[in-house]
Amino acid sequence: MQRVATGHYEITTTAGESVRSFVPDPLPPHPSLDLGGQGQALKDRALLACGRLDGVSALLPDPELFLYAYVRREALLSSQIEGTQSSLSDLLLFELEEAPGVPFDDVVEVSSYVAALEHGLARMASGFPLSSRLLREIHEVLLARGRGADRMPGQFRRSQNWIGGTRPGNARFVPPPPGLVEGCMAELERFIHADDDLPVLVKAALAHVQFETIHPFLDGNGRLGRLLIVLMLVDGGILRQPLLYLSLFFKQHRSRYYELLDEVRQQGDWEAWIAFFLEGVESTAAAAVDSAHRLLELFRSDEMKLTGLGRSGTSLRQVYASLRQRPLVGIPQLAARAQVSFPTAAKAMERLVALGIAREVTGGRRNRVFAYDAYIAILGEGAEPL
Template sequence: MKGLDLSSALRLIVQANSALALFKGVLIGVPNPDVMLSPLAMQEAVLSSRIEGTQATVGDVFRYEAGEAPAQESRRNDVFEIINYRKALQVARAELETRPFTLNLLKRLHEILLDSVRGRNKARGQFRTVQNWIGGTGTTMEQAQFVPPEPARVPELLGNWESYYHHDEVDALVQLAIVHAQFEIIHPFLDGNGRLGRILVPLFLHEKGLLSSPVFYISTYLEEHRAAYIESLRQLDNSPESWIRWIEFFLGAIKVQAQRNTETAMAVMQLYATLKERVIECTRSQYAVPLLDQFFHRPVFTSTQIDLGPGGPTYARLSKMLLILREAGILQVIREGSGRRPQILSLHELVTMCEA
């Protein structure tokens, strides 16, 4: 953005970029990050959705995917929203392997986010053609806390936004702060704008080469500082001062969350290394490491969900290994098997790490 004096933010710019570079280095050193960091992607989906009011936990989602749905309908609906968030991020990641980010991809992600959940009847996958506003239930537009641009301006504004998204600014993190804020200001959809705006963060970082993969979990910080996050966005106007304040807030979020992400990724790697030794020692099996990878990919599971591919152990051998790991305290029982209902097991240490 032209005309901004970023001298007061220079220190934060350096610190945020340094913290992000360190995290990138750690990610490069993670063997099979798609497996090892999969639970943290779930944590991001949970926390991003929680900012929008959902109450489901990481454990709720893991248990649902293992066949144990929450008893409360509201909690089940929350789980669906979280699963949609994770799916949207996965689709975007695959798309960016072959082509740059586009507005068509943005609409596709919106369609996924709102599939069969709250907002599904609010022009899912389509940019808004009516006026919307932000406020409490029953709030009129005159009473609204924020009124986005009129719908007739949305196509032009999004075109400018997309052009700026792909522009090469001197500092990409400052650019990302502006990209994120502009998206929230345009508010191009009738619902789901907040979650989409947060998904854009790892996608942008990956596309700009600041991360080797779109793995950046910013929602922890934004959830903890929700009031400041929302207020910083709402105070944005044409004054340079409001944009400097927002950029400084966003850079601070990137800096702190990059440091946390580095610590968490290293903790996950350490847990994996420790469990690898224990699982090998307990099972004395050639399948020990592939089995552990399955646990990290799906920390709550039934034995029927374990797939070690062609040439894997027999079901009887697999059941024996799971029993050994349960007796060793590596796995915990969430639900005992009964009749046709299978036993549900959990890699408790990893689930606890994700809930923190």
């Protein structure tokens, strides 16, 4: 099938120089997609992997427990692609108010991503549609604090941006002129909600490229474009819980990712991009299922260490259950969550340390913080700073 560029160029003047900015055609692609037998097989495997992930989350003692840590892992990975240098432990420490010494700007950026995702999911759960308005709301939360707070949070850009290079004239890619952004986003919203026969996974793949091409905000486009994927999968009923994130796959295949975006724009090769996207969905979902099973095995193994401890066993199990909910925590928070006294929580935590389940990480005598190292290690795989 003969493919051509998926948009046209507008010639504008920015900062006194002529600029060619790319304006994408509305979705869906024309001519229609031709996924072929291999593409259909990829789609089926990706969908099956998503189903397994949705099912395994129900096996966890508390699905919210896995969701809490997994969302934070995604926030970390997505922000790392943009250049932050935080770790999962940094973020969990930051969320403990008394924990000192965490790199502020980087971790605020990651924390804001968590808040943005949670805001979007809560709004959708209340019946608010996935729309340009909701994306602007999420963007406002995403850039509310730290770097980017002065980059028009919650508003479409009113000036020209670009990707790569020092100015639009020597950039690798220049998105649409600001006057066309709102119209392009309205078209994207119409596509997302169109009653067509495109599978949800394919629509999410197409919408992600379109959003990245429009680049509607001055900052935060990459993070919000990756968030759009999971929001569409939840909205489309592929996942009940937001547990599928492609940031690690994109991080591991950054060069190919950018090459494929360019090939879509210049040559209309949507099929190659969709194949890459579906491979990412399948491998990412399979990895998340593996993480969930390993967590279950970890919990079973550590719970076995808590048997036969007499009367102290009850409070110890309560404290251990709270540590599973927050794998990096101080004694006051632990006591409140386990609904036991401070001395009881402290004594139980000392026992968990002796059993090799927990570790004290501050080295101090006051405001001590304890980590469930094995849990954090499983969730932190691949989330090391670039």
